[in-house]
């Protein structure tokens with residue numbers, strides 16, 4: 136099995152994502168860049184997480200074509216959302232892992248189509264600023280990939296309209312932490328908006344600027 140270690144890690148984080156309640160059923164997906172190879176490993180489509188094994192993690196090239204095909208692998212397909220992952224990897228050389236979830240609070244905002252403004256210090260330091268909203272496009276389409284890349288910008292989290300949320304990282308650990316953080320922040324901000332009954336005060340611009348400089352450093356650590 137090629138890239139065995141990375142496929143084991145992707146499998147482990149996918150199961151962790153499911154156990155953490157960030158997805159239900161076979162929703163969501165996890166991928167990682169194979170450094171220096173131009174290849175990517177990604178969870179397969181429509182396999183329940185309690186049945187997922189490392190050998191089921193697919194390997195694709197930058198065009199999304201499958202590598203290491205055997206009879207059994209032909210029966211599976213890489214995640215339906217592979218174009219989104221590949222689009223982000225192409226646009227962001229600093230990104231080496233992606234976690235896409237349907238976590239509840241982040242998804243609620245994505246369905247309501249309300250981005251998360253920069254009102255919490257930690258989201259600027261770890262996610263790079265606001266969590267913007269990618270325009271709606273059909274799941275699995277190149278249009279969705281382009282919309283996600285556009286709304287993600289240089290940051291580490293983005294909401295997908297009417298769908299869910301995607302986070303990035305320099306490795307799987309970081310991308311997963313960001314998936315947990317964006318869900319936490321989505322809940323806190325949404326509840327705070329309810330308490331206040333409207334728009335929340337933004338952080339001072341100079342603080343956001345300083346925190347974004349920290350983000351540029353922290354992102355690579």
Ligand SMILES: [Zn+2]
Nearest residue numbers: 163235298299
């Ligand atoms: Zn999804």
